[in-house]
Amino acid sequence: MVRDYDISxxxxxxxxxxxxxxxxxxxxxxxxxxDVDIFVSPDEYGYVEISLGKTKVACRVTAEIAKPYExxxxxxxxxxxxxxxxxxxxxxxxxxxxxxxxxxxxVLISRLIExxxxxxxxxxxxxxxxxxxSKCWSIRADLxxxxxDGNFIDISSIAVMVALLHFRKPDMEIDxxxxxxxxxxQRNPVPLSILHIPLCFTFQFYNPNDDEExxxxxxxxxxxxxxxxxxxxxxxxxxMTLTINKNKELCQLVKSGGLNIDxxxxxxxxxxxxxxxxxxxxxxxxxLKHDAHLRENPLEKELQxxxxxxx
Amino acid sequence: MSFALPxxxxxxxxxxxxxxxxxxxxxxxxxxxxxxxxxxxxQSQGSAVCxxxxxxxxxxxxxxxxxxxxxxxxxxxxxRVSLSNFSTPAVLGFYxxxxxxxxxxxxxxxxxxxxxxxxxxxxxxxxxxxxFDATTGKEGGFGLLEGGFVFDVRLAYARHLLRHQxxxxxxxxxxxxxxxxxxxxxxxxxxxSDTLQNTIECMxxxxxxxxxxxx
Numbered sequence: 001m002v003r004d005y006d007i008s009x010x011x012x013x014x015x016x017x018x019x020x021x022x023x024x025x026x027x028x029x030x031x032x033x034x035d036v037d038i039f040v041s042p043d044e045y046g047y048v049e050i051s052l053g054k055t056k057v058a059c060r061v062t063a064e065i066a067k068p069y070e071x072x073x074x075x076x077x078x079x080x081x082x083x084x085x086x087x088x089x090x091x092x093x094x095x096x097x098x099x100x101x102x103x104x105x106x107v108l109i110s111r112l113i114e115x116x117x118x119x120x121x122x123x124x125x126x127x128x129x130x131x132x133x134s135k136c137w138s139i140r141a142d143l144x145x146x147x148x149d150g151n152f153i154d155i156s157s158i159a160v161m162v163a164l165l166h167f168r169k170p171d172m173e174i175d176x177x178x179x180x181x182x183x184x185x186q187r188n189p190v191p192l193s194i195l196h197i198p199l200c201f202t203f204q205f206y207n208p209n210d211d212e213e214x215x216x217x218x219x220x221x222x223x224x225x226x227x228x229x230x231x232x233x234x235x236x237x238x239x240m241t242l243t244i245n246k247n248k249e250l251c252q253l254v255k256s257g258g259l260n261i262d263x264x265x266x267x268x269x270x271x272x273x274x275x276x277x278x279x280x281x282x283x284x285x286x287x288l289k290h291d292a293h294l295r296e297n298p299l300e301k302e303l304q305x306x307x308x309x310x311x
Numbered sequence: 312m313s314f315a316l317p318x319x320x321x322x323x324x325x326x327x328x329x330x331x332x333x334x335x336x337x338x339x340x341x342x343x344x345x346x347x348x349x350x351x352x353x354q355s356q357g358s359a360v361c362x363x364x365x366x367x368x369x370x371x372x373x374x375x376x377x378x379x380x381x382x383x384x385x386x387x388x389x390x391r392v393s394l395s396n397f398s399t400p401a402v403l404g405f406y407x408x409x410x411x412x413x414x415x416x417x418x419x420x421x422x423x424x425x426x427x428x429x430x431x432x433x434x435x436x437x438x439x440x441x442x443f444d445a446t447t448g449k450e451g452g453f454g455l456l457e458g459g460f461v462f463d464v465r466l467a468y469a470r471h472l473l474r475h476q477x478x479x480x481x482x483x484x485x486x487x488x489x490x491x492x493x494x495x496x497x498x499x500x501x502x503x504s505d506t507l508q509n510t511i512e513c514m515x516x517x518x519x520x521x522x523x524x525x526x
Contacts, residue, residue, distance in 0.1 A: 006393040008381040009422035010501070014460040018507055025511060090397040 005091065005234055015235055019223050020208050024232070026053070030225040031272055036155075036280065038162060038287045042294060045189060046167030050159045053229065054149035056088075059141055059159035061167040065130065065179065066138035076128020077138040078118060080160060082110035082145075089148035112254060113143070113156050116200050116243040120251035123164060124193040130172070130179055137169060139192065150233040153241055157200035162284055165194055166291065196245045197281055198252075201273040204228040204236035205259040220262045224269065226276075240266070242273045246281040312351060315344035315363055324352050325359050332362025333373055366467035370395045370497040372429050372438045377473065379461060379495030380440065382423045390419055392427065392440055394497045401438035403427060409443040409450045417442075417455060424456040424501060426493045456493060459503025462514050466498045468521035480520035488513055 015025065022030055034053040041047035046061035066077055084092040084106045092106060117123070128137040141160050145152060168189035173180045206223040207214050214222065228236060238258015243251040250270065255261070315321065321342040323329050331337050334346040344350070348365025372378070372394060380392035383400055389407075391400040403425065408417050419425065427440040444451030472478055473494045484490070490504040490513050500517060504510040 003397055005396050006381045006383050007422070008424045008461060009420070010424050010456065010459055011461055012422070013458075014507070014510070018511070021507060023508065023511065025514075027511075027515075 003091075005230075007231065007234055011231060012235055015231055016206060016208070019206055019225065019232075024225070024229075026229065030223065033227040033276065034229075036158065036283065038158075038284065040162065040166050040287060040291045042291065046163055048159055048163045048166055049146075050155055050162065052149075052151060052155045052158075052227065054147055055151055055155055056146040057152070057155050057159045058144045058146055059156075059163040060144075061139060061141045061163045063137050063139050063167070063169040065135055065181075067134060068129065068132075068136040072125075073133035074129050075125040076136040078123050078125060078128070078140075079138070080110075080113055080118060080141045080143065082106075082113055082143045082156065084109070084145045084152070088145040091148065092145075108256075109152050109156065112153050112200065112241055112252075113160065115252050115254075116157050116198050116241075117141075117160050117164075120198045120243060121195055122161065122198050124195050127193040131174065131177065134177075135179060139164075139167075139169075148230065150229040150231075151202055151227050153202050154200045154227060157198065157243065158280070158284070161194075161197050161199065162288070164192055165197070165284070165288055167192055196247065196249070197284065198243045198245045199277050199280055200241055200243050200252075201226060201269075201276060202228070202239055202241045203269050204232060205238040205240070205261055206235070207237055207259055214260055220265060222259060222261060222265065224261075224265060226272070240269065242270060244270070244273050244277050246277050248274045248277075312349045314348075315350045316347050317344055319344045321350060321361065323359070323361060328358045330355070330358050330360045332360055334363035334365055335361055364467065364470075366465055368466070369398070370466060372401065372432050372497075374429055374432050375445070376429045376496040377494070378427055378429060378440070378497045379456070379493055379499040379501050380425055380427060380497070381461075382419045382421055382425060384421055385419075392425060394438075394495075395499075399437070401429070401440050403440040403442065407439075407441040407443070408454065409448060419455065424461060426453050426456055426495070426501070428453060452493075456501050456503075459491065459501055460510055460514060461499055461501045462518065463498050464500055464518060465521050466496070469494055469498045469500065470496055472500075472517075478520075480517055480523075484513055484516055 018024060037051040039049040049058045068075060068077065086092050086094050093103060128139065130136050141163060143156055143159060168191055171182045171187040171190050204225050208221060208223060209219065213219060225232065240255040242253055245251065321335060321344060323342060334344065334348060336343045336345045344363055346363055346365045348363040351362055351364050353360050378394050380394050380401065382390050383393045384391045388405045390403045392403045393400045405416050425442060427442050428445065430439045430441040432438050442453040443449060473496060488504055488509050490502055493501040502510055502513055504513055
């Protein structure tokens with residue numbers, strides 16, 4: 001049996017009252033995101049840790065050579081595994097205790113990520129083909145959810161995309177039907193071919209009026225907020241996830257049930273997300289650029305070793 | 312204050328009239344530590360008290376603790392009160408209030424917050440709560456908490472604030488704000504100030520205080 005958080009009426013009323021006054025518990029405005037903290041591993045390729053406030057996920061990308069699917073001989077294989085273990089919060093049950101059944105939230109998160117990253121064609125699968133029909137690269141992204149404070153969807157999409165961008169697969173040569181792989185010391189590993197960077201933005205909806213006003217009225221003053229924290233996410237009446245890239249291409253829009261929202265408000269959300277995606281993409285690129293720079297100039301890294309300090 | 316590791320022998324300061332508190336194991340005549348933490352020897356109500364102060368994440372109810380709980384339902388003649396998320400709820404009887412009778416008793420709804428005292432913690436029974444002062448039988452600040460907001464802090468920090476009502480964070484806040492406060496040993500603090508903004512500011516101040524060094 002899945003148990004929910006025990007949220008008191010006091011908390012519910014307080015949070016909703018605050019939202020009506022355009023105040024959030026952590027001091028943000030309604031449409032403001034928490035700071036995204038990106039850590040890319042300096043020692044290996046394809047391992048990243050992303051934090052969004054207290055929410056934290058890690059993603060590791062690995063590659064191996066496999067046989068392509070029968071019906072897609074020219075494509076490589078790309079898999080994303082999103083198993084949420086109770087390590088991040090007892091709210092998510094492990095497959096062992098819930099009898100192998102995933103909770104609704106877990107299914108929703110993995111399907112959204114799947115659609116956002118895989119089906120939007122972010123990774124060029126054809127470039128993963130080695131020998132048509134017999135050998136291809138199989139890329140696997142493993143997401144590990146480390147702490148839960150709301151908004152797993154957005155952070156997962158960032159984590160998978162940064163990890164894919166950061167990953168390098170070994171260089172290789174084809175000799176007839178043989179594939180020769182080169183070690184990292186022999187030849188520089190090669191990056192994956194990433195076509196675009198789709199990022200998710202999840203909006204939560206709240207209704208300050210009664211149901212009738214929401215359905216029939218013309219007020220359109222439903223509260224919309226971005227990047228919800230745990231309590232805000234548990235109290236929301238509906239959510240919508242947009243997946244967008246910096247070319248302002250909307251890859252996905254998911255709103256499954258919940259509060260009725262006017263189309264004009266949804267357009268506003270899209271507009272807002274398209275502004276945010278630029279900054280976030282820039283930030284991701286600058287982190288990766290910095291990492292690449294340190295790899296090329298390993299001396300610089302040694303010269304600026306500083307003790308880590310508690311902030 | 313000295314540091315103890317699990318299994319360490321504890322030297323008691325007096326041989327008689329000693330109360331052993333949390334994380335101290337009494338096995339016949341030997342007294343050992345049951346967890347890693349700081350060993351505290353104090354005096355309380357004429358007897359020596361010995362316990363180990365250790366931070367943990369999950370609240371384990373212990374008798375006479377003051378707690379902030381959420382009513383999650385009622386069954387029979389008692390309410391079920393959640394002391395921490397995803398733990399077994401405690402039980403608060405309908406008549407565990409001052410001057411409560413069959414006709415005249417507080418009616419709590421699901422989702423209400425209460426400030427209560429843990430009356431008994433039998434390992435084989437549900438944890439029992441009471442909403443009145445153990446010595447006087449009067450209200451004593453317990454009961455329904457209306458309005459305000461509740462937030463979680465570290466368990467050791469909550470205990471520290473409960474024992475030290477003159478903690479700098481509280482005295483400084485009192486100079487600047489007017490607020491009502493209920494600290495639960497289960498790591499939950501309820502706060503209500505005159506305005507919403509002030510409540511959030513007080514909450515932030517108290518929450519940030521838990522990262523400071525405690526003396």
